[in-house]
Amino acid sequence: MFGGNVLSPAEAAAILFVLFFGLLALRVPVAFALGLAVLPITLIEPRLGPLLLIGETFNAYNSFILLAVPFFLLTANLMNAGGITNRLMELARTLVGHVPGGLAQVNVVLSFFFAGISGSSTADAASQSKIFIPAQVKLGMDLRFSVAITACSSVLAVIIPPSILMIVWGGILTVSIGGLFLAGIVPGIMITLALMGTVYVYAKRRNYPVFERATVREILCAAAHAIPALLTPLMIVSGKLFGWFTATESGCIAVLYATVLSFVVYREMDAKGFWGALLDTGRFASVALFCVGTASAFGWLLAYYQIPQHMLAGVATWGLGITGTGFMVAGVFLIVGCFLDAIPSIIIVGTILQPMTRAVGMDQIHFALIGIISLAFGLVTPPYGLCLMIASHIGGIRVIDAMKDVSIMLVPMLSVLALVILFPDLVLAIPRLAAPGMIN
Template sequence: MIVSTGLACIILVGCFVVLVAIRVPVSFALGLATIPVVAMDLRLTPFLIMDRVFQSYNSFILLAVPFFLLAANLMNSGKITDRLIELARVLTGWLPGGLGQVNVAVSMLFAGISGSSTADAAGCGKILIPAMVRQGYDTRFAVAITACSSVMGVIIPPSILMVVWGGVMSISVGALFLAGAIPGIMIAGALMATVYGYAKVYGYPTAGKPTLAEFWSAFKGAGLAMLTPVFVIGGIVGGIVTPTESAIIAAFYSFILGAFVYRTITARELVTILYDTGRFASISLFAIGTASAFGWMLAFFDVPRLIVGLLTSFEMGSFGTAIVIAALFLLFGLFIDAIPTIIILGTVLFPVATAADIHAVNFAIIGIVSLAFGLVTPPYGLCLLISASIGGLNVVQVVRDVAIILIPMLVILILLITFPEIALWLPKTLMPKSVL
């Protein structure tokens, strides 16, 4: 039997939706959804699908994922996060809503080192949420701002999502890193303005003006850690190292800081860090494999061509198509982890973006920023779940504040769609050959 495009699409998507609805983990649901079509179509065999899964792992660039996760875990265990928080406090704590401003600033600093939003939410949240509550901040606001600010981990370079996107779609990871810098700073600015508004309405305190001695102590304490993004981004942009090599450098440098400079990582802790990193990396990489098989099945049955034809027939132009693309990423991000979404939806919509004259790098930034919302929106909302757990709240109790904080972030996304040069200016300036 030869399965038609329409029937294959219905079976694949239908099985996946049913499996997710009955709480089968997304990575398993993606793999299991392919089984009925393989059984029905004579052209397909289980070995062909397994080969597709293993081919997705045969990518040097994806080695960067576990090493960036390792760097983030080493940062948290090595108490480097504490030093970043102290630096953020002297830089922004004197503003209205002091600890809220510190929360945003430290997320921005941590994002420039780890590339992981969940590590940011866990590491910074454990310290800042209890501290904010002790100073009189509403617990719901403390949880919401921690969750929302942590999404900068996947936008500000280095970013694990950008590594995956570049590897899957053959786009310069260095260009993606540079393209995420300005949008990340804009989102940080929007979040700080939101904190300012909350502080004025609810009378939240400042963290006090630092002395020159405190400034010097904070810069001295966090200065070595802040060299990490210089090594990572500078090495890639300068053409000295690949993204994978830069991730290894970040992990090795984090280990040196924690074990020998600050002496906060013991041999026993190192074993735990390696185990946790391996566990989380295996979850991400397994999702990449099953999502690649699912995406390949969609491509085999010409589903992307069908979607391209459907969307281009509406003649929406670049702006309209970009809005639809962002909306689809926002919708998928509500239910599915970002990495499988990139592999499935990203590869399907890439031809649509190309047909609408949307630059590949700008398409990536629109997709990644849209997916970042999914980290703090139920029912998936992994960063929100982590932050709410730390604050001892139910997710439903925090949704109102999250929605308020996300509004200015949504405005930033619309600006990125309206003015593509916001994201493209930096890579065009520093890596012009990579964005032709």
């Protein structure tokens, strides 16, 4: 007996992780794999019981902040159905369509704009893959390149505010969500520029076509049509920052605003489109929130057996410092992101690593951005790589066929991550200026 428990921390950890990764290898969905990995321990340990799995899963849903997840997903779907995405795409075309890479540059810039509205990379990948992959191929661009740039640019949605991952991270690990929103601005811009630079090099080497340079009048007209949609992120971030409403309330306001834009301002959404947006939101949100529930039960068992403390017992003696710890955190999340969805990764791995980052004096907003950016890149790295899988499926190719181009695009993206680790002010400068109380 170990402290009254039948299993020692090492034995419990072995059962949890071996079962979980074994089930993943058998292609069991992540949410079910997490729940099934928990079940044997609840049967073995007399103090626990199978009802623990159900109880902890449903306790995770008793969170007001998690209501923001379906609201932001619904906002994105309403804007797609209501023609708002088309206005943003036209603005992107007038701004960068003449730059080498043409439509691929528009693809990246639209992801930047859309990221400030949806907060969901999977929603971005699904909607933009249908638009851009066939269009880019029609213009003579390589199919593998088209799939890769669409998947890689979609990760911006969880880095640029408002981000669903930032909301979950802030709620689970008790970090200022307003601070996270502000901290994501500079890395998001840097990754956007890195991807645009990559497209530029591809276009020059392969002589990809461009659009004619837009006139000032065309740019102003496109901006006028898109400004109502572009006000969405400004409204959400400023409202959260100034304390006008919570993250969940901002999601509700975004839904109402998107509905008004779609029905009243742009007048492109009907009852059928509205119903379709609701169905898509329900499907995406149910998957994400089911993962939250079973991951919370998994994380509860880790805490019960004090597994994080045992796993990190020797790390404190390494003397890594803030920079070394940052690279270690990034490495762990990059590896975990290859196998696990971002939300359960935050719940399980984030809680394990948080004490170590506090011990070395790392600001928790800095820690969060390192983790979120690393997990965002996991959306395009197999075997999980959900955004890459979506883009590849829509493009009609295998994931492995797009991996060469994805690997090339990841190099400048990883360079941005390294800069964020080396220079914390890249993420902390804006929160420090706008709201000093958010910095730990």
